[in-house]
Amino acid sequence: MSASVKPRASSGARPVQRSDAKPREAGAWLDTIGAWLLGIIWILPLLYAVWAAVHPPAYATRFDLFAPWTLENFARAWEAAPFPRYYLNTFMLVTMVLVAQLVLSTMAGYAFARLEFRGREFLFLLVLLQLMVMPDVLIVENYRTMSWLGVRDTVFAIALPYFASAFGIFLLRQTFKTIPRELEEAARVEGASALQVLLKVYVPLGKPTYIAYGLVSVSYHWNNFLWPLIITNSVEARPLTVGLQVFSSTDQGIDWSVITAATLLSAAPLLVAFLLFQRQFVQSFLRAGIR
Amino acid sequence: MNRTLNAVYAWLLLLPAMVLLVAFTHYPALATLWHSFFSTPKGRRPAVFVGMENYQVMLQDPVFWRALINNLWFALGTVPVAVGIALLMALWVNRGLAGRGFLRLSYFTPTVLPMVAVANIWLFFYTPQYGLLAQILQWFGLTGPNWLGTRETALPALMMVSVWKEAGFFMIFYLAALQGVSPSLREAAMLEGASRWQYFRRVLWPLLMPTTLFVLINALINAFRLIDHVVVMTHGGPDNASTLLLFYIYQIGFSFWDTAYAATLTVVLLLVLGIIAAIKFRWLDKRTHYQ
Numbered sequence: 001m002s003a004s005v006k007p008r009a010s011s012g013a014r015p016v017q018r019s020d021a022k023p024r025e026a027g028a029w030l031d032t033i034g035a036w037l038l039g040i041i042w043i044l045p046l047l048y049a050v051w052a053a054v055h056p057p058a059y060a061t062r063f064d065l066f067a068p069w070t071l072e073n074f075a076r077a078w079e080a081a082p083f084p085r086y087y088l089n090t091f092m093l094v095t096m097v098l099v100a101q102l103v104l105s106t107m108a109g110y111a112f113a114r115l116e117f118r119g120r121e122f123l124f125l126l127v128l129l130q131l132m133v134m135p136d137v138l139i140v141e142n143y144r145t146m147s148w149l150g151v152r153d154t155v156f157a158i159a160l161p162y163f164a165s166a167f168g169i170f171l172l173r174q175t176f177k178t179i180p181r182e183l184e185e186a187a188r189v190e191g192a193s194a195l196q197v198l199l200k201v202y203v204p205l206g207k208p209t210y211i212a213y214g215l216v217s218v219s220y221h222w223n224n225f226l227w228p229l230i231i232t233n234s235v236e237a238r239p240l241t242v243g244l245q246v247f248s249s250t251d252q253g254i255d256w257s258v259i260t261a262a263t264l265l266s267a268a269p270l271l272v273a274f275l276l277f278q279r280q281f282v283q284s285f286l287r288a289g290i291r
Numbered sequence: 292m293n294r295t296l297n298a299v300y301a302w303l304l305l306l307p308a309m310v311l312l313v314a315f316t317h318y319p320a321l322a323t324l325w326h327s328f329f330s331t332p333k334g335r336r337p338a339v340f341v342g343m344e345n346y347q348v349m350l351q352d353p354v355f356w357r358a359l360i361n362n363l364w365f366a367l368g369t370v371p372v373a374v375g376i377a378l379l380m381a382l383w384v385n386r387g388l389a390g391r392g393f394l395r396l397s398y399f400t401p402t403v404l405p406m407v408a409v410a411n412i413w414l415f416f417y418t419p420q421y422g423l424l425a426q427i428l429q430w431f432g433l434t435g436p437n438w439l440g441t442r443e444t445a446l447p448a449l450m451m452v453s454v455w456k457e458a459g460f461f462m463i464f465y466l467a468a469l470q471g472v473s474p475s476l477r478e479a480a481m482l483e484g485a486s487r488w489q490y491f492r493r494v495l496w497p498l499l500m501p502t503t504l505f506v507l508i509n510a511l512i513n514a515f516r517l518i519d520h521v522v523v524m525t526h527g528g529p530d531n532a533s534t535l536l537l538f539y540i541y542q543i544g545f546s547f548w549d550t551a552y553a554a555t556l557t558v559v560l561l562l563v564l565g566i567i568a569a570i571k572f573r574w575l576d577k578r579t580h581y582q
Contacts, residue, residue, distance in 0.1 A: 027487060035383040035394055038376070042455065043397035045412040046404070048423065052415075061421045108308040117298040123305060130316045132568040136516060137537065137560055140544045140553045141319030141326070164311035194300060223405035225519045226537075230545055241407045245523060248411050256415055263408040274403045278396055281403075285463045286470075 052260040060256040073261035077247075080258065082235050083265060086243040090222060092155050093239050097221050098214060100163040105213075106206075108164075109172025110198055114184070130166035139230055146231055153237050158228045162221065168213055175209040176202055212284035222270050240266040320561060323554045331551040338551065345555040355556065357531045358539040361446055365535060366514035369453045374506050376458040378499070381465030382491075398459040406456065410523035413452050414439070417524075439525050442532040449533050452520050457513065461506045468502040469495075508571045515563055536560050 052060040053074065059067040077083075111117075112124055135142055142161055143152075151157045179202060187197050203210075225241045232238045238246070244266045248259045264271075274281050327345055329338040349355050380398050384391055401409065416423040417438040428435045438448040472495065480490040518537045521527060527534035527542065534542075537560065544553030 031383060031386075032388050035380075035388050036390065038380065038383075039390075039394045039397040042459065043400055045409060045416070045455075046400055048415070049408075049412050061415075061426075104308040104311070107304040111301045111304040115297055115301040115304075116294075117301040120301075123309065126309070126317065127312060129568070130312055132512060132564045132571070133316055133320060133561065134516065135315045135319075137564065138316070138319040138323060138557065139541065140550050140557060141322045142315055143544075144322075144550075145314065145319065160311075161315040164308040164315070166312070169308060219403055223403075223407075225405070225407050225522070226541065229522070230541070241405050244405070244411070245407050248523075254418075259411055260415075263411050267404050267408045270403055270405075271400075274400070275396075278392075278399075282395060282399060282463065282466075285399075285402075285460075286467045 049260040049263055052256050053264050055257070057255060057257040060260070073257040074265065077258045077262040077265060081243055081247045081262065083240075083243070083262075085235055086238060086240045086266075087269075089155050089237060090239040090241075093159055093228075094218050094221050096155065096159040097162050098217055100159070101165045101168050101217055102210065102214070104164055105168030105172050106198070106203060108169045110176055110202055112169065112173040113176035114181075127166045127169050130164075131170070135161035136224075136226055139227065142227075143230060153232050153234055155237055155239075157231045158224075158237070158239065159221075161227070165217070168217070171209055171213055172206060175206045179205050208284075211280075215281060215284045219270055323557045323561065326551055326554040327558050329551055331549050341551075345552055348552065349555050349559070354531050354534065354539060355559075358534045358536050359559070361532070361534055362515060362536045364446065365450060365453075365517075366511060368447070368450045369457070369514055370507060370510040372450075373454045373457045373510055374461055374503065376454065377461035377506065378465050378503075380458060380462040381469055384462070385466060385469045398462055400459070401456045402460040406519035407523055409456060410452065410520040413520070414524055417448055439533075440529055442529055445525050445529060445533040449520055449524060452524070453514075453517060456520075457510065461510065464502055464506050465499065468499050472498055504574055508567060511567050512564065515560060515567075536563075 051063070054069050054071065055067045056070050056072070108127070112120065112127075146152045146157045146160075149157075151160070183201050183205075184197050187201050192200060223241060224239075225245070228239050228242045229245065232242060235243075244262055247262055326338075328340060328342060330341045330344075332338040380394075384395050384398065388394065419425055419435065419437040419440070422438075424438065425435050436444050438444045476494055477490060480494055485493070515535075516537060518535065518541060521533060521535055521538045522541075525533040527538055536556070540553050540556045540560065543549050543556060
């Protein structure tokens with residue numbers, strides 16, 4: 001899998017490479033060696049996972065260049081846990097969260113960026129507080145709330161606390177602030193309603209922010225673990241991360257081949273997307289990083 | 292639009308986001324404080340007001356102190372290292388090193404991989420006798436300890452994983468900052484005959500200061516929120532040597548179902564996050580948030 005994807009990803013990045021490196025500098029070689037050493041250490045866990053997953057169990061901990069290849073570990077992992085269900089749950093979770101976040105953040109971001117009203121500063125402060133205190137920390141109370149709502153052990157319950165995102169609101173507020181007011185006024189003159197202005201002027205111009213935020217949000221919720229672990233206890237609601245944990249803590253001795261195969265299965269969609277769109281991914285994180 | 296109508300429109304736009312923010316961030320934070328003064332309801336016996344009793348129990352709870360001290364060490368050990376490596380990575384990747392595409396990819400992959408999946412792989416690395424670390428040490432005729440099963444090494448082993456997981460993400464922020472530095476500064480410094488170190492020390496480092504503060508704060512918040520790898524790799528053991536605050540809260544709240552005591556512990560965590568938030572607002576956000 002990785003063998004066919006990786007060359008493409010790296011060749012896609014090659015054109016950006018600047019040629020202003022001066023090999024004459026004495027330190028340049030040291031830099032290159034250091035950077036590569038770190039790079040290899042950083043990718044080693046992934047390489048190991050791929051190695052163990054595509055070789056028979058006997059080679060999971062014994063590294064032999066001539067070990068035979070196999071895809072059986074994936075088949076065994078697939079049969080040992082209800083992966084289709086987990087995929088579906090994770091997919092529903094990520095979609096639900098993203099749609100809600102985009103809609104709510106757009107509305108709130110626009111209000112904070114362009115409308116004058118009393119209490120704006122105070123409300124914005126309330127939003128910013130969530131940047132420090134994420135719902136992950138308040139697990140006990142949020143569990144209570146979910147029980148009270150009667151939605152425990154559902155995908156909806158995993159998603160609900162994250163629908164309103166301070167980061168999203170903040171990011172879109174900043175983006176909308178950079179859009180010239182004249183555009184809005186022109187649209188108003190044309191007879192556009194308030195909602196039309198938002199949908200026809202602000203949303204299209206905020207597209208890069210939406211993409212960047214979307215990627216950050218999807219990867220965060222794809223990987224989120226603690227809250228889903230607490231709020232779900234059945235296969236019907238479990239996302240991949242929790243499923244993987246339940247799967248790998250079964251006490252039938254540790255079968256690294258199957259665990260690594262399952263690990264790759266859980267991370268695969270995000271990982272493949274990342275390998276294919278590496279540059280866009282990093283760029284969008286870059287963009288989202290600038291505050 | 293007149294002013295009243297404007298305000299109504301703004302509040303309508305903000306309503307859904309604010310309701311959810313209050314429901315899953317502000318209300319639970321206050322409810323946590325409230326419930327920390329009550330006993331845990333058991334069976335038919337409802338919660339009774341116990342005042343500071345939970346706090347007295349907490350102050351005499353050796354595991355709480357262990358978790359708090361562990362968490363402080365964890366923050367102290369991971370934050371500066373992760374941020375330092377992130378800066379190094381960004382400096383390397385920002386220049387035209389050979390294989391820059393691969394390096395960016397490998398530095399950043401840990402960020403996209405689910406922590407749970409990653410923890411499984413590291414679990415193998417740390418396995419005594421046949422784990423990767425043990426095998427590498429064997430080449431040199433050394434025998435490593437049982438990394439995750441020994442009190443002295445369990446927490447440092449987890450810290451390693453965190454540094455590995457986070458450095459690539461923080462690199463992005465530095466990369467963003469570095470790309471904003473005008474190349475003419477470098478040329479001017481070189482013309483003046485400055486060495487690379489001098490250029491870094493006198494020009495880059497001060498320019499990167501806001502980014503460093505921002506990354507430090509985020510790393511600090513993360514250090515107090517991390518839990519996934521504790522759940523997967525050590526479960527706080529051995530002998531609570533790797534118990535962190537949020538993990539202890541999770542354990543008390545969802546293994547022992549002592550919700551009142553979990554609330555008390557959460558108050559401490561909120562206090563810690565509050566202190567970090569205060570620092571953040573004082574130092575950083577005055578400029579960026581309210582322009």
